[in-house]
Amino acid sequence: MKLLEYQKLENFLIENQSIRYGAYVCSCGYAYFIEPCGLPYEESDCPNCGKRIGGINHNLIERKGHYRVFINEAQKNNVKNKINGILLNEYKKLIENELKFKKGFIQISSLNYINNDNNVRNLSLISYRFLNFIYFSIVFINKLLNNINEEEEKNYCHSEKTSFELMIIDWKKIRELLEIKQIKNIQIFMNLLIPKLFDIINKEENFDTNQKREIFENKINTIINEIINDYKNLSEEYLKINQSNIDSNPYQKILTETIFNLPEKDYPYFKYFTVPTYPNLKDLQKIVDDKKNKNEKYPVLTNYLNVLNNKKIKLLEYLTKINEFEMYLINTYSYKISREDAKKKS
Numbered sequence: 573m574k575l576l577e578y579q580k581l582e583n584f585l586i587e588n589q590s591i592r593y594g595a596y597v598c599s600c601g602y603a604y605f606i607e608p609c610g611l612p613y614e615e616s617d618c619p620n621c622g623k624r625i626g627g628i629n630h631n632l633i634e635r636k637g638h639y640r641v642f643i644n645e646a647q648k649n650n651v652k653n654k655i656n657g658i659l660l661n662e663y664k665k666l667i668e669n670e671l672k673f674k675k676g677f678i679q680i681s682s683l684n685y686i687n688n689d690n691n692v693r694n695l696s697l698i699s700y701r702f703l704n705f706i707y708f709s710i711v712f713i714n715k716l717l718n719n720i721n722e723e724e725e726k727n728y729c730h731s732e733k734t735s736f737e738l739m740i741i742d743w744k745k746i747r748e749l750l751e752i753k754q755i756k757n758i759q760i761f762m763n764l765l766i767p768k769l770f771d772i773i774n775k776e777e778n779f780d781t782n783q784k785r786e787i788f789e790n791k792i793n794t795i796i797n798e799i800i801n802d803y804k805n806l807s808e809e810y811l812k813i814n815q816s817n818i819d820s821n822p823y824q825k826i827l828t829e830t831i832f833n834l835p836e837k838d839y840p841y842f843k844y845f846t847v848p849t850y851p852n853l854k855d856l857q858k859i860v861d862d863k864k865n866k867n868e869k870y871p872v873l874t875n876y877l878n879v880l881n882n883k884k885i886k887l888l889e890y891l892t893k894i895n896e897f898e899m900y901l902i903n904t905y906s907y908k909i910s911r912e913d914a915k916k917k918s
Contacts, residue, residue, distance in 0.1 A: 577603040578667055585643040585660060591650045597663065598625050599637030611653060632656055639663065698749045698800075699792045702765065705742040711735040753800050760807050761799065768795045811852075853880075 580603045581595050588595075594610030597603050600621035606612060612627030627633045630653050632640060639658040642648040648657055658666075695703070711728045712735040714720045720728065729735050747758050755761055772791050776784075799806060857877055860866050866874050 577601050578664060581641050581663070582660060585641065589643055589647060591647060595641045596625070596632070597637075597639050597641055598623060599635055601667075610651070611655075630655075693789065694786060694793070695789045696793050696796065698746065699789065699796050701742045701746045701749065702769070702796065703792065705739060705746065706769070708735045708738045708742065712739060750800075753803075755800065755803050757807065760810055761803065764799050764803075764806055764810060765796065768799075 577597065578601075581597060584593070584595050584603075584605055590610075592608055592610050594606040594612075595603065596606065596612075598618045598621065600618060600623070602618050602620040602625075604625060606626070609630075611630040612632050613630065615624050615626045615628060615633065617623070618625045623635070624633050625638065632638065632655050634656060638656065640651075640655050641660055641663055642651075642657055643660050645659065648659065651657070708729065711720070711725060715722075715725050715735060725735055726732075729738060731738060733741075743758070750756075750758055750761060769792065772788070772795070776788055778784075860870060860874060860877060863869060
């Protein structure tokens with residue numbers, strides 16, 4: 573909550589830098605504002621925690637954490653009344669230090685969540701996004717199963733956005749981050765990561781200390797970095813196993829074909845819960861074979877597929893070396909020896 577309220581404070585102070593506009597914060601983090609003089613003239617109950625806020629006769633109720641927040645030193649010095657005040661940047665540091673040791677899921681604004689491109693504690697940005705994606709996926713599934721209602725979903729998401737909207741945000745961010753690492757297929761990466769990730773999560777106890785949380789986060793970073801560094805080999809092996817499973821299981825093949833025929837308009841989320849298949853040479857061959865006049869429409873591709881399994885085609889790999897040898901012979905012997913001598917040398 574405090575991060576959300578801080579955003580309100582910051583926006584208000586940027587737009588209203590005159591001392592006639594007062595920005596205040598309750599000890600619970602709730603932000604409130606006083607106009608037209610900027611100083612407290614009445615008391616009320618905080619709508620968040622119930623403690624008294626405001627004040628009378630321009631005197632703020634004194635309580636630890638109950639401040640008037642100033643955007644800079646100049647604004648603070650312009651207020652002649654003695655008041656418990658704090659600068660905006662100082663208040664931000666207090667919140668950040670407090671959150672470092674806070675347990676549980678921390679609420680932030682959607683804008684900050686979308687635009688956050690910084691590491692969170694020791695977690696890399698990829699690790700952070702993956703953990704959030706898993707968390708919001710669990711909330712989303714429970715919402716679909718009617719295990720939780722809309723109000724409970726909001727409480728679990730700690731955001732004005734739905735769990736599915738937050739999943740999409742994370743998915744896009746993960747895809748962007750992996751593309752920077754030259755990883756184009758996020759589905760394969762996810763399928764390589766999830767079993768290892770869940771294995772770590774299932775073995776962990778509750779994080780009741782910062783040290784335990786740090787150990788867990790370091791494990792997450794390690795397995796993600798391992799997959800990134802060895803992605804090429806791991807993805808090739810994964811594709812082989814995946815295709816083998818589909819080819820060897822007729823029921824799975826039938827199910828896969830059925831899934832592809834489901835209209836996305838009627839089943840928009842179904843694709844997120846299926847076993848993925850990936851394009852291969854057999855698929856390409858079938859697509860081309862099904863086309864009429866394939867020789868006319870796709871002459872190069874058709875001929876390539878026709879000779880692909882021909883052993884003679886493999887001899888083409890020596891073509892560049894043959895060319896190099898021919899160029900050497902031409903440069904060395906052209907117009908320098910007779911045909912008869914050339915025959916003897918060859």
